[in-house]
Amino acid sequence: MEIRVNGKLRSVPDDGGTPLLWVLRDTLKLTGTKFGCGIAQCGACTVLVDGQPIRSCITPVESVGTSPVTTIEGLSGREADAIRAAWTSIDVPQCGYCQSGQIVSATALLSGVRNPDDPEIDSAMAGNICRCGTYSRIRAAIKSAAASLSTPA
Amino acid sequence: MTTGEIDRRGLFKGVGAALVIGFALPVRGAAALAAAEPFAPNAFIRISPTGITIVSKHLEMGQGIETGLAMVVAEELDANWTRIKVAAAPVNPQHYANPVMHDQGTGGSNSMMGSYAELRDAGAAARAMIVQAAALQWDVPAAEIGIERGVVRHVASGKKARLETFAQAAGAIPAPSKPVPKAASDFRLVGQNVHRLDTPGKIRGATIFTADFDLPNMVRAVVRRPPRFGARVGSFDAAAALATPGVLQVVQIPTGIAVVARTHWAALQGRESLQIAWDDRDAEQRGSEELDVAFRALAQRPGSVARAQGDIASALAAAPTTITAEYGAPYLAHAMMEPLNCVVRREDRSCELWYGCQFPGGDRRHVAAALNLPPDRVTIHTLPAGGSFGRRGSFTADFVVEAVEIAKALPPGIPVSVQWTREDDITGGCYRPMSRHRLDAAVDADGRLRGWRHRIVVQSIAETIPIPGLVKNGIDPISIRNAIDPPYDLPDMALELHSPKVGVTVMPWRSVGSSYNVFAMECFVDLIARRTKQDPLALRRLMLPAKSRFHALLAVVAERSGWHRPRPADRALGLAISTWAGSYVAHVAEVRRIGEGYRVERFTTAVDCGRVINPNLVSAQIEGGIMFGLSAALSGEITLDKGVPEQSNFDSYKVLRITDVPLVDLHLTPSEEPPSGVGEIAVSAVAPAVANALAALLGLPVNDLPLKGFLT
Ligand code: FES
Numbered sequence A: 001m002e003i004r005v006n007g008k009l010r011s012v013p014d015d016g017g018t019p020l021l022w023v024l025r026d027t028l029k030l031t032g033t034k035f036g037c038g039i040a041q042c043g044a045c046t047v048l049v050d051g052q053p054i055r056s057c058i059t060p061v062e063s064v065g066t067s068p069v070t071t072i073e074g075l076s077g078r079e080a081d082a083i084r085a086a087w088t089s090i091d092v093p094q095c096g097y098c099q100s101g102q103i104v105s106a107t108a109l110l111s112g113v114r115n116p117d118d119p120e121i122d123s124a125m126a127g128n129i130c131r132c133g134t135y136s137r138i139r140a141a142i143k144s145a146a147a148s149l150s151t152p153a
Numbered sequence B: 001m002t003t004g005e006i007d008r009r010g011l012f013k014g015v016g017a018a019l020v021i022g023f024a025l026p027v028r029g030a031a032a033l034a035a036a037e038p039f040a041p042n043a044f045i046r047i048s049p050t051g052i053t054i055v056s057k058h059l060e061m062g063q064g065i066e067t068g069l070a071m072v073v074a075e076e077l078d079a080n081w082t083r084i085k086v087a088a089a090p091v092n093p094q095h096y097a098n099p100v101m102h103d104q105g106t107g108g109s110n111s112m113m114g115s116y117a118e119l120r121d122a123g124a125a126a127r128a129m130i131v132q133a134a135a136l137q138w139d140v141p142a143a144e145i146g147i148e149r150g151v152v153r154h155v156a157s158g159k160k161a162r163l164e165t166f167a168q169a170a171g172a173i174p175a176p177s178k179p180v181p182k183a184a185s186d187f188r189l190v191g192q193n194v195h196r197l198d199t200p201g202k203i204r205g206a207t208i209f210t211a212d213f214d215l216p217n218m219v220r221a222v223v224r225r226p227p228r229f230g231a232r233v234g235s236f237d238a239a240a241a242l243a244t245p246g247v248l249q250v251v252q253i254p255t256g257i258a259v260v261a262r263t264h265w266a267a268l269q270g271r272e273s274l275q276i277a278w279d280d281r282d283a284e285q286r287g288s289e290e291l292d293v294a295f296r297a298l299a300q301r302p303g304s305v306a307r308a309q310g311d312i313a314s315a316l317a318a319a320p321t322t323i324t325a326e327y328g329a330p331y332l333a334h335a336m337m338e339p340l341n342c343v344v345r346r347e348d349r350s351c352e353l354w355y356g357c358q359f360p361g362g363d364r365r366h367v368a369a370a371l372n373l374p375p376d377r378v379t380i381h382t383l384p385a386g387g388s389f390g391r392r393g394s395f396t397a398d399f400v401v402e403a404v405e406i407a408k409a410l411p412p413g414i415p416v417s418v419q420w421t422r423e424d425d426i427t428g429g430c431y432r433p434m435s436r437h438r439l440d441a442a443v444d445a446d447g448r449l450r451g452w453r454h455r456i457v458v459q460s461i462a463e464t465i466p467i468p469g470l471v472k473n474g475i476d477p478i479s480i481r482n483a484i485d486p487p488y489d490l491p492d493m494a495l496e497l498h499s500p501k502v503g504v505t506v507m508p509w510r511s512v513g514s515s516y517n518v519f520a521m522e523c524f525v526d527l528i529a530r531r532t533k534q535d536p537l538a539l540r541r542l543m544l545p546a547k548s549r550f551h552a553l554l555a556v557v558a559e560r561s562g563w564h565r566p567r568p569a570d571r572a573l574g575l576a577i578s579t580w581a582g583s584y585v586a587h588v589a590e591v592r593r594i595g596e597g598y599r600v601e602r603f604t605t606a607v608d609c610g611r612v613i614n615p616n617l618v619s620a621q622i623e624g625g626i627m628f629g630l631s632a633a634l635s636g637e638i639t640l641d642k643g644v645p646e647q648s649n650f651d652s653y654k655v656l657r658i659t660d661v662p663l664v665d666l667h668l669t670p671s672e673e674p675p676s677g678v679g680e681i682a683v684s685a686v687a688p689a690v691a692n693a694l695a696a697l698l699g700l701p702v703n704d705l706p707l708k709g710f711l712t
């Protein structure tokens, strides 16, 4: 089977029913995408498929076809840069284990909504658990990234 | 017993031998660095011409300790902060013991407290040696040499060079016997909002956690453990599991049945097909309701006396008013984001492990015992951990020894990565114990509190710790934390403890005994205030000794929360205070009624944690501690049905999400006192602050955690 990950077509030997998460992690060694629950409850495994955030732990690899998959390792562009810059200046991560998923979700949010308000942030980020409790900083960093994107470079 | 043995040689053919030597591991350990680094003035500093490495004896599990420790050393060295790297220490309790634990380990919020003086000395010693080396090389008096941001300078001669240039030469200078750390007034880094060193890796998915750690020919394993605590494998049938594609081996180990496979997914699939009959003869079969009834009954009877001062019995008998209340707190799972895991590679006479190791000293002894090896044949490479909250600091090294048991069944040299699922984690025990509290207060005619009797019913954690003498006269010191020394003046006071035996395994959980005792005590103080018609803040001020460090904190939170200002009828404030690891906290929670439910809108928090090394990191710990405490207060609960945990993943074990997060107004008190703990201080007073606010809002007693009954 072939999947398109971070711009490259990759051939994978896994069974089609294998969740995308384990193909990324075990087969392709893209370990930035994390396992946190396996049942679409925590968001640690979030990746983009066709630019949309999905939970890779419940997504059979065969269902993805050759749609472009973007993981934290391949996440780039203006929104991703702004998010990472804000994450750095606000020092969002603590243990960091949830942060790949947080950053993928936040980048997808900013790609769709230029200046998200609190309810928009809530609904985009409610699926991403952080047990270290970095939520206030995540919210602040999304707003700061959004502000930086609306300032002409 | 091993099933699938016949296939073993074939399955592993050709992999064993290739592993033994010949590949370089990405080892973060300092041991590996030491050989290549010319200047190693002490156990904590390695300087080479290309950079400076600080050796951290504490596990980085999110608290930012690696950054904090490095700041203290860099400060004394006058190093250029951008050239600082951190490496995890190897196991060496002689060099890296935690002074509070008398062994190598991270926990109890004491990392900075225990390392501050030691690292200042280490940095000051290295600096003096570098200055001396420069003085010899430049032939100028050492007293005329300065170091600023990593540049060594002699002003009169105009000579300057980077600090690292002297690495080689400094190695020949004897270490000063009494290094002289800087005056605090000369600090440039300490006290500043320095960015974390680990952020770059964490925002790119590049940080290698245990789950991500890979070795050539590594196999993956998961374990099916019994649903009930204390149960054992009766019999099992591994045929279907072994027929699962990718499954290599099925192994019975003391904790259950392990499925070893080429990939984690294959191991999980194999585990699904295991047929196991559990032997429940020694298992805990009681449910939460039965335990609750038993605990409530115990709370009515005198327990072992942990403290008795004055005469509370007479005070209660004589008091014109007595106030009695009971409180309860449930079992809680740690549910750190990265479920437990451990990578092991066993050779015939040695063993290497890679994981987020919180107790290197104890873990190494347990591994050595399991393998019948001397401890120095066991090497632990500490990796950053995706949270812990206490769970990785296992006194029995349960998850580490289990991984070693699996490795024992594999051919030598085959590395195995053992991964727990979230269900394994939530149902796996090692919980914060459930507790029951009864408090009886004696109140004078003028409404002044004479004292109280506090009776705690909680399972002992200390009796699971293999240190003799920890439990004395039936008193587990962990069970009574904070209840033994309330911050208040209580002329008559008694503390009694019941430590019932329950089969459910228990462990420290961020803030440990404080997490339930402070809930009971701080709710009780508010109850006394309501019954005696006093303001809860004024009552606390009255009860606190004049010298208490709490007075300053109470003044701050009163002012910033608008405690004395009128507020709408749909809002109420609740106050609670606590101590931990030398630090002090006061929280005011503001709750707002929404229909039949409520929302926690805001926390106003003041913390006195001595000198603040990095306000940014300390704030993150306090914010995180509030969220952790709030998560537990609002919805955290493990319940048992006939001994089987009823929650198994984040769909049933609810945790705080971004939608529930209150505003936090945090104030750190400036202080010249030595730094004290920040990892746990915020946690325990969160639940009583919210409960007190709710009680005020609803006019109802709020005595049991979690508070979800009010959330409808
Ligand atoms: S691992 Fe996929 S949502 Fe938790």
Ligand code: FES
Pocket: A093, A094, A095, A096, A097, A098, A099, A129, A130, A131, A132, A133, A134, B062, B337, B386, B387
């Ligand atoms: S940073 Fe640790 S779980 Fe989010």
